[in-house]
Amino acid sequence: MTARAETVARLRRERAPSWFPKRSAIALTAGGLASMVLLSSGSSGAFGTQRLDNLWRFLREDALPAPLRAGDSPAALGTWIGEWWQNGAGAAALSTFAMASVAMLIASALGALLAILGSRELAQGEPFVSVAGAARPGIASLAVRAFSLLARAVPEYILAYLLLALFGANAWPAVLALGLHNAGILGRLGGEVIEDLERRPLNSLTLGGTRTSSLIVVGVLPAAFGRYLLFVLYRFETCLREATVLGMIGIVSLGSAVQEARARQRYDELVLLLALAGLLVVAVDLTSRRLRRWLRSEPT
């Protein structure tokens, strides 16, 4: 064997064995296939011909806008869309966007607080001094991390549903549910940003005698700011999608309009509302991308 082939063979042998990911993949695939078999053998066939007929009929008849179905001119279609917009679809879209904005305002502030309070590094007597990753968690930071975890683990929809009983039918259940859930996520992401910060400038501050509170303001916040902001923007896109859906519990938004259209069996309006929801998300998505690129390319 040539020297190079030998080196490659040796490197291969020395590589840590990766049985855990492989076995995880096998377990997940097997579980998925088993579920597929079990689910489709139930009482209702998943993709039977009856359902495909239903789908076809839906697309051809129910989902077509009313003017087109009645054979009216395209101008009538325009008027119909205009009326639909004024009858509440526009307001619903606006209120959806507003709810997402308030929720993200709360989430980013609370998330930053959770990240700082829950950070293992900052809980140390001398933050950032020991080797990266060697920080032991304090009790307070553990409690904060547990809270973040809980806020993340409960789906927003369920959280909003429970809060609906507490606060009644206004925008707060949705806003608080989105705010708390995203605060949990941002708390965790922010925590990772803090753990990954460049340690040298920070530990020289600590060793020089800076108190932790000052360290946070002068050292951590400026350094972590950029990445945290990118995470906030990323979460805003998801938050908007969720805000659309949360309306289905009863607060005026695109979701409640969807629910209404479904109840009145106006499937053509339903399809249009979904298209509007999609459009809103795509718009925010593209804006957020451009904004992120703008932030990353700031001239130094």
Next chain:
Amino acid sequence: MVRPPGTNRRLRVVGFGIALGLAAWIGLGLALPTPTHGGLRVARELLGAALSPAFDYQSPPPGGADATFLARLGEASLRTLGYALVSMLIAVPFGLLLGFLASESLREHTGTGRFLRRSALLTALGLRSIHSLLWAVLLLAAVGLGPGTAVAAMTLPLVGTLAKVFSELLDESDDSGALGLAAVGAAPLLVFSLGRLPAALPDMVGFAFYRFECAVRTAAVLGFFGFPTLGYHLHAAFEENHYHEVWTYLYALIAISLALEAWSAQLRRRFTA
């Protein structure tokens, strides 16, 4: 205080964001969250039951139960996991394919057309922009209740999300391996798949697992729409004021979430070794 580069734009974005949030707050007519009287009572009962989740039916279900409470809990949990797994199983291959087509890196190395890339990207964005629950509403109206409806509702946006993030991860991946392969004259497709893809693979796997966790949560929420998952029973228990049962279902969901997060942490540790 010396500001790190990039602060000016960031501060402007933050200022704008705060202004937007406050304007929205006032515009929605919100003041501060105030619980209603009935709401406070419900909250107190609900929180009071937090430490004692039910292990049996709180009151005999109408028409008699065909399974014990714990058996029903287990079945609902398995169904929730099953829906999520099947959706991932279907969505990952399609997401990979769409992600490859939508990525710049494939175009760089194999010269596929720009129109193909743009249409793949738009398809991914379009699929992704409609939430699973909205797809569920649409499909319920079109096709009716059934496991296929739930899986389709989750799979469609999942393909879009996976494709978008996979394509971004591929574009940001290290291209030194690919350039080396191209330099020795490997075929374009090999350059991409052996040079570019492995570099992005750990992040792709990590993201796919994260979406799996999210899919489990979505599957649970689909229960609110009639599908037989954890959300269905949670909803029913809440409507009947069986708050202990509600907590059982909540704890089951939280336990599954925690287990998946722990699994994901382990995977990440092994993969990035």
